[in-house]
Amino acid sequence: MIEVNDIHKAFHGEEILKGITTTFHRGKTNLIIGTSGSGKTVFLKCLLGLFTPEKGTISYDGENYSELDEEEKRRLRQRMGMVFQGSALFDSMTVEENIMFPLKMFTRQKKSEMMDRANEVIDRVNLENANKKLPSEISGGMQKRVAIARAIVTRPKYLFCDEPNSGLDPNTAMVIDNLIQEITVENDITTVINTHDMNSVMEIGEKIIFLKKGFLEWEGDKTQIFKTDNEAVTNFVYSSNLFKKVRKAQLQGF
Numbered sequence: 001m002i003e004v005n006d007i008h009k010a011f012h013g014e015e016i017l018k019g020i021t022t023t024f025h026r027g028k029t030n031l032i033i034g035t036s037g038s039g040k041t042v043f044l045k046c047l048l049g050l051f052t053p054e055k056g057t058i059s060y061d062g063e064n065y066s067e068l069d070e071e072e073k074r075r076l077r078q079r080m081g082m083v084f085q086g087s088a089l090f091d092s093m094t095v096e097e098n099i100m101f102p103l104k105m106f107t108r109q110k111k112s113e114m115m116d117r118a119n120e121v122i123d124r125v126n127l128e129n130a131n132k133k134l135p136s137e138i139s140g141g142m143q144k145r146v147a148i149a150r151a152i153v154t155r156p157k158y159l160f161c162d163e164p165n166s167g168l169d170p171n172t173a174m175v176i177d178n179l180i181q182e183i184t185v186e187n188d189i190t191t192v193i194n195t196h197d198m199n200s201v202m203e204i205g206e207k208i209i210f211l212k213k214g215f216l217e218w219e220g221d222k223t224q225i226f227k228t229d230n231e232a233v234t235n236f237v238y239s240s241n242l243f244k245k246v247r248k249a250q251l252q253g254f
Contacts, residue, residue: 003058005056007057009046020211029205033210039213040194063076080156085166089150119131124152144164152183163194173200
């Protein structure tokens with residue numbers, strides 16, 4: 001669980017995050033949504049420990065990040081996995097080498113142990129027979145699977161995903177969404193996803209927070225977002241043609 005209490009973050013005198021308070025639950029897919037400039041990326045980087053809020057606290061299963069010393073912060077960061085927007089794979093490394101990279105960086109495992117763990121996550125994300133391929137030799141969807149495998153290879157307690165469906169076709173994006181949700185449940189991870197993909201909201205939005213100009217404007221789940229009378233959320237939702245169709249179908253069924 002990640003607990004956020006009244007965090008504020010500013011750059012060059014301009015406040016970007018304006019008192020956000022929320023909770024991200026373990027074993028759930030927690031989504032951050034909002035228009036461009038709403039503060040989503042800054043918020044995610046605060047959760048990752050890359051930015052330090054000027055005010056407020058962020059706690060990870062009861063550990064207040066701001067109260068940890070440098071060694072404790074380093075250990076906490078090692079319990080975090082990250083899926084980057086563009087996958088961020090090393091072009092010169094094979095699939096296997098990309099996935100093993102965090103193990104080499106953060107553990108003292110023997111090579112055989114690292115290989116065993118890499119093969120375990122390769123199997124889990126359905127990348128059999130891709131071990132020796134380079135990123136350029138596999139599809140965008142497969143690259144995203146490699147990124148997910150690399151993010152979970154160290155068995156993190158917290159998984160962060162920045163636009164994991166960026167550049168993917170709708171069917172592949174849905175497969176990636178479902179994979180992330182399955183891994184979250186199987187491993188009881190606290191997963192936080194920064195997304196603009198409305199399909200993701202509908203498929204895996206177990207907890208959704210909507211940011212607007214640095215404020216937490218609304219929070220709920222994928223069912224409640226269809227029913228809210230919050231004008232800002234409604235406008236955002238209705239900017240998607242897909243959402244118009246789904247909301248109509250949902251309301252007819254309620």
